[in-house]
Amino acid sequence: MIISTEETKKGLTYNIMEALKQQLKEQIIEALNLQDTKPSDIDDNAPLFGEGLGLDSIDSLELMVLLERNYKIKVEDPREGRKILQSVQSMAEFIQSKQVA
Amino acid sequence: MLNKCYIQATSAISPQHTFEGEFHTQPFVASTRNLLNVIEPNYSGFISPNNLRRMSRLLKIGQTAALKCLVGSEFPVPGAIITGTGKGSLHDTEKFLKNIREYEETALNPTPFIQSTYNAVNGLIALQQKCTSYNNTFVHRGFSFESALQDTLMQLQEGVESVLVGSFEEMSEEHFYIKGRIGHWKEGATNETFLADNQTTGSIAGEGSAYFLVTAKPASRNLAVIEGVEMVYKPTTEQLGNRLQKFLAQHGNPTIDVLLTGENGDANFAHYYQYLHQQFSPSTTIIPFKQLCGEYDTASSFATWLATEILVHQSLPLSLQAYNTASLQNVQHVLIYNNFMGEQHSFILLSK
Amino acid sequence: MGERVFITGVGMITAIGDNVAQNLRSLQAQQPGIGYTQYIDTIYQSILPVAEVKHATATLAAMAALPNGGEGFTRTTLLGLIAMREALANANIEDASEVGFVNASTVGGMCDTENVYFDIVDPSKTGSFLQYVDTLDCADCTQRIADVVQFQSHISTISTACSSSANALMYGARMIKHGMLEKVVCGGTEALTRFTINGFNSLKNIDKQHCKPFDHQRNGLNLGEAAAYLVLESESSVKRNNSTVLAELSGYCNTNEAFHPTSPSPDGDGAYEAMQKALAMSGRQLNEVQYVNVHGTATLNNDVSEGKALERLFGSKVPKFSSTKPFTGHTLAAAGAVEAIFSVLAIQHSLIYPNLNFSERMEELNISPETQLLENYTVDNVISNSFGFGGNNASLVISSAQL
Structure with a gap:
């Protein structure tokens, strides 16, 4: 079976993305001390704030610390932070965009 | 002069079995060293998991004790929340100082900074109970709880129906070490030995949180009455004696049935207690309380809680049986005298 | 209830002046005190502007006229002592033994202890x-000041974050009204620290430029350091002693928002209630308020919340208002007392201070702060706001002195 290089690339990106999201979920649980939550409980696209995990603005600051410590990404503007921290998916996409850049 | 107030509910988290069950019949909890830590309760019945997850130890202790007091009263949303703490959350202060150093001032977690704020506990109590009225926190060593109590009496006189007043204090291992460097603790002592040796300096460290829901008028429970509070700053023994006489005269010179005294085994301050004790006739039963809670800025709040227990039960709890005398009956007035490091001296008078 | 409470002495030291007269001159000259720190050891030395008092700690010790050269005194205490000496002199108090003292602090002697903390916890160092072991708590500065100027009556210390000294003024005034004291000095002292700079920075609350209160482009606060004290005196004591009255503390209120550990509610419920009740206590009407010295930290949340509260309270007739924090920085525990003195000066000198650095109205609000220095503007009643963490809101009403 022949797999095009394009597809291999896609698959790799896919796997990296999945691994990143898994890692993020574990880091979020640890950073915010979400004791009774397992990574599998967090849906990629579920909102982290308000309804979803019930996080608040202090948690959003803690998540910005997480990004800075673990991924060397600094979010200066809290308004920008809100967009990035919408969900695990949006966080992962942001991290990847920064790392590619 | 400020009017008295009526205690409708109390709570205490301390190194003794004061939080759950009936303290009166619980045995004395002996310590193995010169530091007494509180018996931490199960917080989950009081604070939701989502709030509990980032709270530090003192915040949990302070908020849980407050909520227990409110839950047990008919005033779940008090007219004011007033607290005293000498040191606030030491763990958070230490943690933020260390984070600043470890991470070289970059990417710091905000939570310990927020929680190191002295009024963080007050804010949380107000938040949980949706209490939007008066809220204040006093932070003056051995006057912290006393000032909160004075503010409480003022609020009640100004027309507020009910006030939650209390204190919270913790002793971290690090702070215990720091204060040990300037001789605050008695080497090798425990809460069973430190009082017997007042020829050497130092005491035993403690911590705790106690709250009172008080009202201006009698209500349904009226566990005891707080008649008044008096603070005396750095007095001589004679000045202290004069202020005691004046304070008692203001309250009609009651017969003091029990004097709860803050003596702490420290030779530097023993003369104050000796002088004070001489002011009372043999009919006053003099009982120390720091073997139960240790020495800390707001230990007098524990004594106030203990005085309420004695007035309610009209007898000494099991943990104080060693001090019991046959004459102790019909307890009408309990006076607390305490000083913190010889600087802040206070009297709190309670009645049945 | 109780006697009227008058202000009969003021003293202060801030980044814009070592005493009240210098502060007034800087306000009139529109000279802000914000720059980069000379004295704090921080990686943000040339990144985050602060409003620092322009003297080394050793110089402050000399200014505080300490016989022992200030050994063991923290910067917090020294700032406090300088302001205290001025306030007592201004009120002609020579014997302070019967005078009460209600102090305020948020981090006590942290300014000095943070530099030696890791030596203190290291058994190998001595x-x-x-x-400095015992100088970290908030009572240290209160007691050292009390001992130097010989306060022997009531002393206490309040810590409710950024509203601390407004609450100290309130508590002192209430003690007078209860007849417990005739005179009481109230206020607060706050030195800049690495701890608070990093703390507010971890909240992403510090602007890298000069702060822009009530501006659409505002991006946080600048921290400052200061000490400020006001002598409060009962009406009967004023009459008996023929004291010179500077102004009246005619109303005050403390409320709690019960909304969030660090953020105000978007509609300013707590701020609204504090202002409304303080004004009701003063017996003044809305249209008698000529100036509001707003808390105006220039954080995203505060200014929306406080602005909404102003609009709710005053409707379409919001009086002149400005934040003086672009001059002094946010001086935390001292802020309430600093701004109470600025309110007294506004009344005495018929001034409205400009809200510096403002250019663009916030989209959430229909009001803008005053941007010009207004002179010969009659001011009889000022509302001064101080809002803090833990939802702690305090408003004071300061009125022209009419015995």
């Missing part, structure tokens, strides 16, 4: 730093 030395003179051990004299």
Whole structure:
């Protein structure tokens, strides 16, 4: 079976993305001390704030610390932070965009 | 002069079995060293998991004790929340100082900074109970709880129906070490030995949180009455004696049935207690309380809680049986005298 | 209830002046005190502007006229002592033994202890730093000030974050009204620290430029350091002693928002209630308020919340208002007392201070702060706001002195 290089690339990106999201979920649980939550409980696209995990603005600051410590990404503007921290998916996409850049 | 107030509910988290069950019949909890830590309760019945997850130890202790007091009263949303703490959350202060150093001032977690704020506990109590009225926190060593109590009496006189007043204090291992460097603790002592040796300096460290829901008028429970509070700053023994006489005269010179005294085994301050004790006739039963809670800025709040227990039960709890005398009956007035490091001296008078 | 409470002495030291007269001159000259720190050891030295008092700690000790050269005194205490001496002199108090003292602080002697803390916790280190072991808590500065100027009556210390000294003024005034004291000095002292700079920075609340209160482009606060004290005196004491009255503390209120540990509610419920009740206590009407010295930290949340509260309270007739924090920085525990003195000066000198650095109205609000220095503007009643963490809101009403 022949797999095009394009597809291999896609698959790799896919796997990296999945691994990143898994890692993020574990880091979020640890950073915010979400004791009774397992990574599998967090849906990629579920909102982290308000309804979803019930996080608040202090948690959003803690998540910005997480990004800075673990991924060397600094979010200066809290308004920008809100967009990035919408969900695990949006966080992962942001991290990847920064790392590619 | 400020009017008295009526205690409708109390709570205490301390190194003794004061939080759950009936303290009166619980045995004395002996310590193995010169530091007494509180018996931490199960917080989950009081604070939701989502709030509990980032709270530090003192915040949990302070908020849980407050909520227990409110839950047990008919005033779940008090007219004011007033607290005293000498040191606030030491763990958070230490943690933020260390984070600043470890991470070289970059990417710091905000939570310990927020929680190191002295009024963080007050804010949380107000938040949980949706209490939007008066809220204040006093932070003056051995006057912290006393000032909160004075503010409480003022609020009640100004027309507020009910006030939650209390204190919270913790002793971290690090702070215990720091204060040990300037001789605050008695080497090798425990809460069973430190009082017997007042020829050497130092005491035993403690911590705790106690709250009172008080009202201006009698209500349904009226566990005891707080008649008044008096603070005396750095007095001589004679000045202290004069202020005691004046304070008692203001309250009609009651017969003091029990004097709860803050003596702490420290030779530097023993003369104050000796002088004070001489002011009372043999009919006053003099009982120390720091073997139960240790020495800390707001230990007098524990004594106030203990005085309420004695007035309610009209007898000494099991943990104080060693001090019991046959004459102790019909307890009408309990006076607390305490000083913190010889600087802040206070009297709190309670009645049945 | 109780006697009227008058202000009969003021003293202060801030980044814009070592005493009240210098502060007034800087306000009139529109000279802000914000720059980069000379004295704090921080990686943000040339990144985050602060409003620092322009003297080294040793110089402050000399200014505080300490006989022992200030050994063991923290910067917090020294700032406080300088302001205290001025306030007592201004009120002609020579014997302070019967005068009460209600102090305020948020981090006590952290300014000095943070530099020696890791030596203090290191068993292998020993030395003179051990004299700072007991200076970290908030009572240290209160007691050292009390002992130097010989306060022997009531002393206490309040810590409710950024509203601390407004609450100290309130508590002192209430003690007078209860007849417990005739005179009481109230206020607060706050030195800049690495701890608070990093703390507010971890909240992403510090602007890298000069702060822009009530501006659409505002991006946080600048921290400052200061000490400020006001002598409060009962009406009967004023009459008996023929004291010179500077102004009246005619109303005050403390409320709690019960909304969030660090953020105000978007509609300013707590701020609204504090202002409304303080004004009701003063017996003044809305249209008698000529000036509001707003808390105006220039954080995203505060200014929306406080602005909404102003609009709710005053409707379409919001009086002149400005934040003086672009002059002094946010001086935390001292802010309430600093701004109470600025309110007294506004009344005495018929001034409205400009809200510096403002250019663009916030989209959430229909009001803008005053941007010009207004002179010969009659001011009889000022509302001064101080809002803090833990939802703690305090409003004071300061009125022209009419015995």
